[in-house]
Amino acid sequence: MGRLVVVSNRIAPPDNKASAGGLAVGVLGALKAAGGLWFGWSGELGNEERPLQEVTRGNITWASFNLSEQDYEEYYNQFSNAVLWPAFHYRLDLVAFQRPAWEGYLRVNALLADKLLPLLKEDDIIWVHDYHLLPFASELRRRGVNNRIGFFLHIPFPTPEIFNALPPAETLLEQLCDFDLLGFQTENDRQAFLESLASQSGVTDQNDRQHSACGKTFRTDVYPIGIEPEEIARQAAGPLPPKLAQLKAELKNVKNIFSVERLDYSKGLPERFQAYEALLENYPEHRAKIRYTQIAPTSRGEVQAYQDIRHQLETEAGRINGKYGQLGWTPLFWLNQHFDRKLLMKIFRYSDVGLVTPLRDGMNLVAKEYVAAQDPANPGVLVLSQFAGAANELTSALIVNPYDRDEVAAALNRALTMPLAERISRHAEMLDIIVKNDIHRWQERFIDDLRQIPPRGEEGLRQTHAVS
Template sequence: LGALKAAGGLWFGWSGETGNEDQPLKKVKKGNITWASFNLSEQDLDEYYNQFSNAVLWPAFHYRLDLVQFQRPAWDGYLRVNALLADKLLPLLQDDDIIWIHDYHLLPFAHELRKRGVNNRIGFFLHIPFPTPEIFNALPTYDTLLEQLCDYDLLGCETETDRLAFLDCLSNLTRVTTRSAKSHTAWGKAFRTEVYPIGIEPKEIAKQAAGPLPPKLAQLKAELKNVQNIFSVERLDYSKGLPERFLAYEALLEKYPQHHGKIRYTQIAPTSRGDVQAYQDIRHQLENEAGRINGKYGQLGWTPLYYLNQHFDRKLLMKIFR
């Protein structure tokens, strides 16, 4: 978004709402960015987002094949929505537009655009790991996904490990010609692979953290001035290692009883993807673990573990971190 604000352009995608997909695009212009979005039907949202993106690709790309729930209708829905996105975007494109696609929800997007005659430069960035062939090839549609990815002109990953994993998957399936270290050809399609590590925005974080503390937070700080605080914020997700953190904290309390009453671990983990069974399971697991640990080690006036399954404003979190 920062790059788009600097250069201007079109942000395009799902509106975040369900409804009639045939309705015209919703367009809003803010500054030099035009926001264009549309609704998805409940079936498309469920099959594309819940059942395939987050119950197949997300666990597989995080090396959790035990959580993959592949269903053919979900795969069909995933392809159908990517085709729908291409149909919606097509009338908005100019010949000289550069198209930048993001993340695992849209692996086939460039393929769908190419089928419709789009010759623009198309880049793709993957915000999650790319699995090794032993994992990726377990997906029934791995070969189709790999060939579709080669329709991008540029594929970006977070790490060199991810980039090489993608190329390993590709070379196991077809002949890959590498003209230079990061320029390749497969299935007659030329593309580049690059690594773009994502950082943080320290100036923006410092800005949000500045200023006086809200009264309730200032009061909390005063109450906890003699307590060492461990504070963590993540989405509620099995890829974050939250149960393991709870168990590690329990081990600390067990091994070093001198810290009882002098330390507190606060874990904020707002619900995400609540319609996916694996996310419901980890929520229940954390609730049970928090209750068990507090029941085992808690004292009058001291609760060792605070688990908050709710959303907090980003600016407030920055002040808490400060």
């Protein structure tokens, strides 16, 4: 069994305990099983010509590189985050396509392929992650790499009407066909990719999951990413820090609605605030008896769209509190700051309602974490957007359309008044799914499927540095 080589935009350094959650857990589990290499950007800007920084722990090696300021700006900010991110989240109005940024995106993917090439062995399998690296397999193929190469997209894939509006859509689709296995969060995402490809070049289905397009053969499948439910339950059930224990005591007669998201326009935060206002307006019996806390740390703060949403939320929070607040009761707490992950799991546990209503999300692991953190004997209720990938699995949540403020308000009212027996039943059904499809199951399925695909050439890896 060959090594596993994981390629992602950023790596989680081996000595950084703070990054031991989320994707890092699954990647490290896969790497430990086979031994291998995690290759990605260090997060530092500097001379990209400097040698790779390599650290080995046991059977895993971390290899990282720096990006120049120009590469970071064009590849990361201007194309990955100002073109692909908004388009893949159905926000064409926020796409700012610039030809130099597209050229920078291609240049950096080619640069990374050059850096990885000398590290590869003939029987390695390569697992590439996310939208920053759509052309990566194509660049490796141009360098003679015939190893198995898989790709997993963590965010949604948009419908053809959206994707094909991108100027380099046809090129990106052809580059994606150089992967042997393309993994998506949901069946809708998989179908959207195939439909986009069919509209550009035509696709021949050899069977249900194997396809030919652009003269290449590849497989597609759905791999909903999971979490570590046992670890989250352990963190949530531990003793409360003194300040949190004091807060819980102060709020013992108040029901808590809780939400935590990265500050991003895809998360539906303004719509969420408006839905909470509709709850206070339509169901006045809850006034002074509930509190909604929204944690949303700043993300990509240098981008104008993110500055705009922050100002909008500040304005809305002040307006709602001014309209409905009373002496001794503040309806809405909006915290634009980062909190430790372990603390959040404890907050999840004593929250009566988890409100997770993105306008579009690949999966949304917060929804799964909220369920895993609950006390099974007295669980809270999850209100979940139909446009989050998690809604395909967590069907016992209260599923809502985040654009319908009154529907979300009605779901919040139902959650706040739901009988204990129904809460326990819904929670048990969701937790069972989360345990079965945890982060380890996710990576095992993907890696097993990738290993079953024959390499593209019998000659294996040809150490050819020439680029056709």
